[in-house]
Amino acid sequence: MSEAAESIFSLVKASEGGAPLYLQLKKNIEDAVQRGVIGPGDALPSERDIAIKADISRVTVRKAVQDLVKSGILVQRHGSGTFVAPRMERVEQSLSRLTSFTDDMARRGMSASSVWLDKGIYPPSPDEIMILGLSAKELVARVSRLRIANETPMAIERASLSLAALPDPEAVGSSLYSTLDKTGSRPARAVQRISAVNLVGADARLLEVPEGSACLHIERISYLASGKVIEFTRSIYRGDAYDFVAELRLAGPGEESGGTT
Incomplete structure (x- = not known):
């Protein structure tokens, strides 16, 4: 200094x-x-x-x-x-497109990388059994990673899949979706639920923010073109780094409206 x-x-x-x-x-x-x-x-x-x-x-x-x-x-x-602390460049993320973190960062001219936190096969949780359509005797594949852009931790992603979709989690390289592509299991669409929470414990330390910092918790259920659930992901995004944007259109006659005028 x-x-x-x-x-x-x-x-x-x-x-x-x-x-x-x-x-x-x-x-x-x-x-x-x-x-x-x-x-x-x-x-x-x-x-x-x-x-x-x-x-x-x-x-x-x-x-x-x-x-x-x-x-x-x-x-x-x-x-x-x-x-x-690094100066944060806020990332504007569209809610209407299902894209990879790497592709999103590349479009913004940012260097993306990941640190793998876990790749393994486990007994399923009640949520995983229900959402992925598993039996209590089946096992589930889990992959978790810290997503980084320009050397700044941005998000923690924890994905769960059936062993039919991902029989060997260790085989996943830099891209989970590229691995799923090889088995014809890449998602075609997804439904996301976003909620506001405060970071605590290990997640705060991984994202290098103080405990209690505001963040976005996202649960995403991804589907094949056939309509079968293929992936259940729970992610934590830094609240000081992300803006999620959705395009809204006025409902036509006979259509349900998502809001009031």
């Missing part, structure tokens, strides 16, 4: 009747980010180093940093340290 950037930590001074020290430090860091003195991805010094530089306690430093993490200005990565 440059000398100019480090100087933001030496500006905290106790003043009678002034703001608490942690708020002074918090404001110094916020101002530095806004002015570009420290930019996205830059690492902050350790709490100990900041405390020594600013001549304040580590408890004060920790409180300022935690507030900035909660507000999304900083991110903490376990075992790595504290960094200025």
Whole structure:
């Protein structure tokens, strides 16, 4: 970190009747980010180093940093340290097309990648039995991955399929749909349900956002052209990164309307 950037930590001074020290430090860091003195991805010094530089306690430093993490200005990565959060470019996702994450990002000129979290065969849950039409004695294939765009975690996808559709989850490479294509099991259409939830635990850490952050939970049931259910997916999308867009048309005579006028 440059000398100019480090100087933001030496500006905290106790003043009678002034703001608490942690708020002074918090404001110094916020101002530095806004002015570009420290930019996205830059690492902050350790709490100990900041405390020594600013001549304040580590408890004060920790409180300022935690507030900035909660507000999304900083991110903490376990075992790595504290960094200025990347600037998020919001992604506008159409709800009228069934496309892959990789294709969506490519159309926006963004580099897409994935980290596999799980590929395995398991006893089905009650939801998987009901939605995929399985018996209690059948097993289910599950594949889960963290979706990344331009090195920023964007979503967690957890897909469940029957073994008839995906007998070997380990065979899935970069694209699940490409694998399903080979067996004639690629979905033709899907129905999605979107709800707002707050991230907790491991999902928050995977997406590098504070616990309690708003996100979009999406359940998608995908169908073959024949109408058979082929895939049940539950996904978590960052609320600060995605806008889902749907085109609405006025219902014609005799058609059901989805809203009021």
